[in-house]
Amino acid sequence: MIQNILILTLNDLAVSFKNKSIFLILFIPFFVYVSLLLVDEAGVDIQKTRIGLIQSAPYAPVMLAAVQSADTLFTVLRVPDEAEGKKRLKEKKIDGLLLPPEKEKMGLVLVVVQKESILSLSIVQGFLALQKAVQGHDINWISDIHQLQEGGIQQQTLPTWILMLALLVSFIILPAQIAEEKEKKILLALLQTPMREIEWLTAKLFLGMILIFIAVLFLHLMGGFDFGNALTYFAFIGVGSFCFSSYGIFLGFLCRNQASARTLGVIFYLPHLLPSALSDFSQKLSAVAPFVPSYPFFESVKSILLVHTGTTTGMFWAWIYLFFVGSTTFFLAYRLMKKRWLM
């Protein structure tokens, strides 16, 4: 009996090696380890933050002099007025905007994109340190913090859920379905009809895009969340779903069977989800995140839903980038299909 259990266990391990499931066991701890390396440690050097100051506003001369002299902590940028400052903040050209006190004997108002972020924390910490060095203990220079993002915690987490849904459909559902059609030779049967390769690929692309759209709409309807700038929002959901669905189709073509497709899907899913979703909590992660295609999608959706930004130059380039990644992976999938790759 024990011998049989041993034989079967070894066989199961061999199967998991063969269908590459074992890679998940190796990959997930490795990925978590790398992510932890990228999460900011306590006492880590705070990177320079860009502070916007209104050109003609009456800031306290002591504070101005201190901020300008602390050039290792802050880069000071002058903006003509509050509206322009907020615009630059939305476009991520500055990290925080300091507004002059509304009443006498009050401190400055710091405007940031999101209160609970590593950037806001580093600005406040930097100002406190500066103040302590220059004035000792006195009334805080910053007396209030405003954020541009609207809504409660539910609304704040919405972009993360949307990214998660888009990646789930693209990297888990689509590759598995494609690999199944390859594994059961159904795709080859379809290729014996007058159907063109491009038609099959487009149908799969539409499937991914439709599933993502339905999931996003369902999430909005259930939670009662508004769409922000609806046109820009749907343009991004459209291009994002195109990009990730094409990516998923390409991954599906790299696999011979469903088990491999699921493994590969998870291997791609986590590095696309976590750096983007966690970028607000770590400066290191936010430096790494732009290298994955999920980041421009996530950042744009976040801007539209939480800051209610319309189209900006940054978002235009994000759109182009997503379209480029989608088109490239779609073309690669087409080439693999033409070669009957792993069929």
Place this chain on the structure above:
Amino acid sequence: MTNPVKVIQIFIRKRNVLFMQIALEQLTKTYKEKRGLLPMDLAVEEGELIALIGHNGAGKSTLLKLLAGWLIPDKGQVLVDGINLKNRLAVVRKIGFVPETPNLFDFFTVGYNLRLFARLFHIPLQRIEEILQAFNLLAFRNNKVQDLSKGLKQRVSIGRTLLADPPVLLFDEPTSGIDFEMTKEIYRLLTEFHRSGKTIIFTSHRPEEIKTLATRIIVLHQGDMVFNGSPQMYFQSEIHEKLYL
């Protein structure tokens, strides 16, 4: 001045292409570790019923898959009615392939599977009724494919291939894994298709079974064609003894 020998050669070549329904020219396929199919030339005339025989790994399935367009050859070409197989859309209605394992959408019904392929072929749905009737599948039209026996699945698979009524039919091990009665039924169908004028190529492990069925036998051994002739010639030759006795 034009070389008359060359003109005659071109004429003969064109004539062959015109009269041969299928022409293989130096068709080659190799896999990573083993030989699939060594360079092969072959001509198949319209209305032939050819049995491809040989042991496992001889290259029978590879040859059929190359003819069906499932595999892309490393070298050489296949011409069907003079059209290169690379031009898939031009020949897709000319060749029907029935693989060893039926590749159907298991979780859908027999009727759904046939409807889907009929739509992709742009043929009237009336044809489905004809196929269901011809293959005694009327009673199973609403059954899921996954609930059918292997023999029935094979019948659905053949029925699907015949939807577009292709003049060339390829069968990979059509009787593999099915019982004696169903084997007889499959051979009856092959004979019927042959009588209706179709060109048929099928693979088999069992030469005795196709003694009276095939009009030509091709023997493959380790990717090479070692015999190509009539069944009478085959059974009189040493090949049969060497390979099977």
